[in-house]
Amino acid sequence: MKEKKIESLAKEKRREVLKNLRGLGARLYNQMDNGVFPWIKMPSRSIENIFYSPELRQYILGDKTVQRSARNIRHIRPFTQVVWAGYFASELARNRKTSTLRDVYYSAQAYEIPFKDQPESNSIITDLETVTGFSREDFNVFPEERSAIFGDLTIEYTVPGYEGKQLDLMSHPDGVMIGPALTSSEFVKTKADKVIAIEKGGLFTRFIEERVHKKFNALLILTAGQAPRATRHFIHRLNKELKLPVFIFTDGDPWGMHIAMVIISGSANAAHLRELTTPDAKWSGVWATDIVDYKLPSDALTEVDIKRLHELERDPRYKGELWQREIKKFLSIKKKAEQEAFSRYGLTYIVDEYLPAKLKETN
Amino acid sequence: MVTFEEISPADFFYRNRDIAGFTSPSRAIFSSIRELVENSLDAADVASSPPQIYIRLSQEDAEETGLETGVYTLRIGDNGSGVPARHIPSAFGQVLFGSKYKLKQTRGTFGLGGTMAILYGQITTHKPVKVKSSTGTSKTYEYKLTIDIQRNRPIILDRKIHRNKKQWRGTIVEFSLEGDYFRAMPKILEYLKQTALVTPYANITFVDPRGRLYVFTRATTKMPPPPKETLPHPYGVDVETIQRLVCVTKFRNMLDFMHKHFHRVSENRARSFLEFAGISERKDPRKLKPHEIVKLVRMMKKFNGFFPPDASCLSPLGEELLKTGILKELKPEFIAVSQRNPATYSGHPFIVETAIAYGGEIPKKDDILVYRFANRIPLLYDEASDVSVRVIKSMNWRRYKVTPDMPIAILVHLCSTKVPYKTVGKEFIADRPEVKGEILNGIREVARQLQRFLTKKEYVQKEKRRLTIFSKYLPKIARFSTDLAGKEKEPNIEVLLGSVKKFEGEED
Incomplete structure (x- = not known):
C-alpha cells in the first residue's frame, strides 16, 4: 500500500499570506506616516504585458509595471478597495473563514466603499492577487462554481x-x-x-x-x-x-x-x-x-x-x-x-x- | 358715390383702436395699466423724485355675469410732477395732446397711450374719467371729464378745487373700462415685475380685483440723470420737419437756420454743408421752394461731415441701477452688466445696455430667459421676432460654457429718441444693422464675464469634489493599513489632506 504523509502545506500557506498582507499594510502605513501619498507598484495586466512562457508552459506577465497612487483622484477609489480587499482577506485568514466573490461584493458595502458591480469587485480581487502574488483561493475567496x-x-x-x-x-x-x-x-x-x-x-x-x-x-x-x-x-x-x-x-x-x-x-x-x-x-x-x-x-x-x-x-x-x-x-x-x-x-x-x-x- | 369726411384724431383711434394695443378685453386691460403706469413714471422723472405708484383694479359688476369680460375700475396714483390745472382737460380728454413732442427719451409714445386708455374706457362703459392733480401748490384740482370723440375735445362735467394743506403733488386717474383681468393677469404681473426691475428706484403697489396685494419695493433712491432736450439731427429729419421749421423759424439766412435748428451743427459745419449742397448761406429759409426743401433733406443725408448726435438726450439706466434692479427682482448668483457707448442709426442716437444673470430666482428653462426693454419699458409680446432674441439665438453659447439647462437671464435695454419698432404695436425691435451690432457686442461682453464666472465655478466645484473624494478614501486607507500592519495608532493623514486643498476661503 502506497502511503504518503505530506507536510502541512496549507498551514504554511496561511502564514505566508498573512505575512505578505502585513507587509503590504506596513508599507502603506509607513508611506502615510512619512507624509507621502500611499502607492502600490504591481505588474501590468494589460494585453501588451502578457507573454506565453515556453519554459513554464503557461502565460506570464512581462516586466511592465503599473503604479497606483492615492494621490491620483482616479486611482484613489480602486486603491482604497484593494487595501480593503487585503484587510478583508487578512480577516478571513485570521478567523479561518472562507468567502466567495459574491460575498466580497456585498461585504464592501458595509465599509461604504461599495463596488459598482460584480466585475469591478472581481477585478479588485485580481489586483490584490497581482500585488501579493497569491491567488484568491489562498485568501480563502472562492468562486461559486463547484466541481x-x-x-x-x-x-x-x-x-x-x-x-x-x-x-x-x-x-x-x-x-x-x-x-x-x-x-x-x-x-x-x-x-x-x-x-x-x-x-x-x-x-x-x-x-x-x-x-x-x-x-x-x-x-x-x-x-x-x-x-x-x-x-x-x-x-x-x-x-x-x-x-x-x-x-x-x-x-x-x-x-x-x-x-x-x-x-x-x-x-x-x-x-x-x-x-x-x-x-x-x-x-x-x-x-x-x-x-x-x-x-x-x-x-x-x-x-x-x-x-x-x-x-x-x-x-x-x-x-x-x-x-x-x-x-x-x-x-x-x-x-x-x-x-x-x-x-x-x-x-x-x-x-x-x-x-x-x-x-x-x-x- | 364716394364721400370724403375729415375725422378727428380721437375718432381715428376710436376706429382703429387695434393698433394702439386694445385688440381684446384682456389686452385692453393690460395696455391701460401699462400706459398709465408709464405716464406716472415719466411724471416722476420730470419731478426728479423716486416714483411712488399705486394701482388698484376692482371689478364693478362683482355678481356672476357668466361672461368672461367684466367692467372694472382702474385707479392709478403717482407722486409725479402733476399736471397744471389748465392742462388737465386736454391732457386727459384730448388725443394727441401731450408733453412729449420734443426730442428726448421718454417712455410714453405719442401722448396717445394714457388718453387712449381713457377713450377705450369711455367707449366700453360710457362713464367719465376722474382726474385729480396738483403740482404741489396750495390747491388740488379735481375734474370729471368725457371725450367728445368727433371733435377731439374734452367735455368738463365737473370741476372741484381743494385746498392742498399737505402740499401733495402728483396725479390720480380713475376710470371704468371693460376687460378680462384673469386672462391678462400673468402679463400684468410680469409687466409690473419687469418694470420694477428696470426702475429699481420706484415703489409700485398693485391691488388686484381679487384683493391681492403686490408690492414692489424700491432698492435705491438714486435715479438716473434726466434726459436733456435736443434739436433734431440733420441725418434724422424728413421733408415734413423742414417744412414746419421753415414756417416757424425766426432766422433769415440759411447759415443761421442750419446752425441754430439742428443738433451738433457748428457755424463751420453749416458753412461747409451749404457749400456741399450748393445752397447760398444768405438765402432766406422762408423762401425755400418745395423742390429745394426736398433737395436740402437729400443733401443732409448725403453729407458726411456732420458730427454724430450726442447721447445727452438719452437716459440709459446705467450699470449700477441695472445691477440693483436685477439683484432686487431676480436675486441671481452672478450678474454682469454693460453699457455700450452711444451710437446712431439714421441720425437717431441710441445706447444699448445689456446684462446677464445666472442662478438665484431665475427659473431653469430649456432656454435662456430674455428680458427686453426699450426706453425703460418692458416689451412682453412677440419675443421671437425681436432683434435681441435673434442675436441671442445666433450666438454659439457653448463657447461661453452655457448649456440650455442653466438658469440664465439676459437683459437688453435699448434707449433711443426713436426706438426702431417694427410694428405700430411697439412690442419688438427691428433688425437695424447698427442696433443689432451694438446688441451683439453688448451681449458678448457680459457673456464673456459669465464665462469667467462659470469656469471658476466649475473649477471650485471640481476641487470641492476632489477634496470630498480624498477626505472619504484616505481615512479608510489609513484604517485598513493600520489594521493590516498590526499597528495601534493610525498614521496622521491631515498633512496629506491639507496638501490637496487647492483653494481656501471660497464661499459655500
Whole structure:
C-alpha cells in the first residue's frame, strides 16, 4: 500500500499570506506616516504585458509595471478597495473563514466603499492577487462554481472544526465537492496512480458506476465544464505533490479542447499566478481523429466553432504537434462529437474499449 | 358715390383702436395699466423724485355675469410732477395732446397711450374719467371729464378745487373700462415685475380685483440723470420737419437756420454743408421752394461731415441701477452688466445696455430667459421676432460654457429718441444693422464675464469634489493599513489632506 504523509502545506500557506498582507499594510502605513501619498507598484495586466512562457508552459506577465497612487483622484477609489480587499482577506485568514466573490461584493458595502458591480469587485480581487502574488483561493475567496472528485484518496481537513479529521474521497458515490475545505486539506494517502478529469457530469457518474477508479486505479475529477481555479489548483497539487499523471477527457470540439488546455497551460487572465497549471497533463480525447476512427455520431461544426478553431490554431499554447494535428483534422472533417456519443456502442463501451486505448495512447 | 369726411384724431383711434394695443378685453386691460403706469413714471422723472405708484383694479359688476369680460375700475396714483390745472382737460380728454413732442427719451409714445386708455374706457362703459392733480401748490384740482370723440375735445362735467394743506403733488386717474383681468393677469404681473426691475428706484403697489396685494419695493433712491432736450439731427429729419421749421423759424439766412435748428451743427459745419449742397448761406429759409426743401433733406443725408448726435438726450439706466434692479427682482448668483457707448442709426442716437444673470430666482428653462426693454419699458409680446432674441439665438453659447439647462437671464435695454419698432404695436425691435451690432457686442461682453464666472465655478466645484473624494478614501486607507500592519495608532493623514486643498476661503 502506497502511503504518503505530506507536510502541512496549507498551514504554511496561511502564514505566508498573512505575512505578505502585513507587509503590504506596513508599507502603506509607513508611506502615510512619512507624509507621502500611499502607492502600490504591481505588474501590468494589460494585453501588451502578457507573454506565453515556453519554459513554464503557461502565460506570464512581462516586466511592465503599473503604479497606483492615492494621490491620483482616479486611482484613489480602486486603491482604497484593494487595501480593503487585503484587510478583508487578512480577516478571513485570521478567523479561518472562507468567502466567495459574491460575498466580497456585498461585504464592501458595509465599509461604504461599495463596488459598482460584480466585475469591478472581481477585478479588485485580481489586483490584490497581482500585488501579493497569491491567488484568491489562498485568501480563502472562492468562486461559486463547484466541481467534484471521487477516488482512493484520504485527506485531512485543516478548516476550523474539522482539523485532524480525515476523509476517504470514495465515501460518497456522487463524489466530494472540491470546495474551500477540500482545497485547503492535506493529502494523507492514496493508492491511485493517475488522475482522470472529465468534462461532463453524466460521464463522471458513469465512470463511478463502472468502477473506473478501481479498474484503472484512478482519481476521477469532474471539471463541470471549464475547470474552476480551485479545481485547477487541486489538480496541480495532485500532480506535483503526489506525482500522479493527469488525463483529461472532454467533448470533441474546440471548446472541449480548450477546457483541457486551461488545465494544462492556464489562461491569460491568470498570467499573474502560478500553481494553477499542470503542464504535463494530457488531453486524451475526444479527438477529431477519434470521431473518424471510432465512427462516432457527430454534428457539423458551426461558424463559431470554425472561427474558434482558427483562433486556437494561432494560440502559442497550441503549438504542440498533437494540438495542431487535431485542429487541422477538425477543420477538415468539419465535425464535432460529444463524450456521450460513445453510447451508440452500448453504455460500457467507453470504459471497456475507448478509455484503455486512449490512456495507453497518451501515456 | 364716394364721400370724403375729415375725422378727428380721437375718432381715428376710436376706429382703429387695434393698433394702439386694445385688440381684446384682456389686452385692453393690460395696455391701460401699462400706459398709465408709464405716464406716472415719466411724471416722476420730470419731478426728479423716486416714483411712488399705486394701482388698484376692482371689478364693478362683482355678481356672476357668466361672461368672461367684466367692467372694472382702474385707479392709478403717482407722486409725479402733476399736471397744471389748465392742462388737465386736454391732457386727459384730448388725443394727441401731450408733453412729449420734443426730442428726448421718454417712455410714453405719442401722448396717445394714457388718453387712449381713457377713450377705450369711455367707449366700453360710457362713464367719465376722474382726474385729480396738483403740482404741489396750495390747491388740488379735481375734474370729471368725457371725450367728445368727433371733435377731439374734452367735455368738463365737473370741476372741484381743494385746498392742498399737505402740499401733495402728483396725479390720480380713475376710470371704468371693460376687460378680462384673469386672462391678462400673468402679463400684468410680469409687466409690473419687469418694470420694477428696470426702475429699481420706484415703489409700485398693485391691488388686484381679487384683493391681492403686490408690492414692489424700491432698492435705491438714486435715479438716473434726466434726459436733456435736443434739436433734431440733420441725418434724422424728413421733408415734413423742414417744412414746419421753415414756417416757424425766426432766422433769415440759411447759415443761421442750419446752425441754430439742428443738433451738433457748428457755424463751420453749416458753412461747409451749404457749400456741399450748393445752397447760398444768405438765402432766406422762408423762401425755400418745395423742390429745394426736398433737395436740402437729400443733401443732409448725403453729407458726411456732420458730427454724430450726442447721447445727452438719452437716459440709459446705467450699470449700477441695472445691477440693483436685477439683484432686487431676480436675486441671481452672478450678474454682469454693460453699457455700450452711444451710437446712431439714421441720425437717431441710441445706447444699448445689456446684462446677464445666472442662478438665484431665475427659473431653469430649456432656454435662456430674455428680458427686453426699450426706453425703460418692458416689451412682453412677440419675443421671437425681436432683434435681441435673434442675436441671442445666433450666438454659439457653448463657447461661453452655457448649456440650455442653466438658469440664465439676459437683459437688453435699448434707449433711443426713436426706438426702431417694427410694428405700430411697439412690442419688438427691428433688425437695424447698427442696433443689432451694438446688441451683439453688448451681449458678448457680459457673456464673456459669465464665462469667467462659470469656469471658476466649475473649477471650485471640481476641487470641492476632489477634496470630498480624498477626505472619504484616505481615512479608510489609513484604517485598513493600520489594521493590516498590526499597528495601534493610525498614521496622521491631515498633512496629506491639507496638501490637496487647492483653494481656501471660497464661499459655500
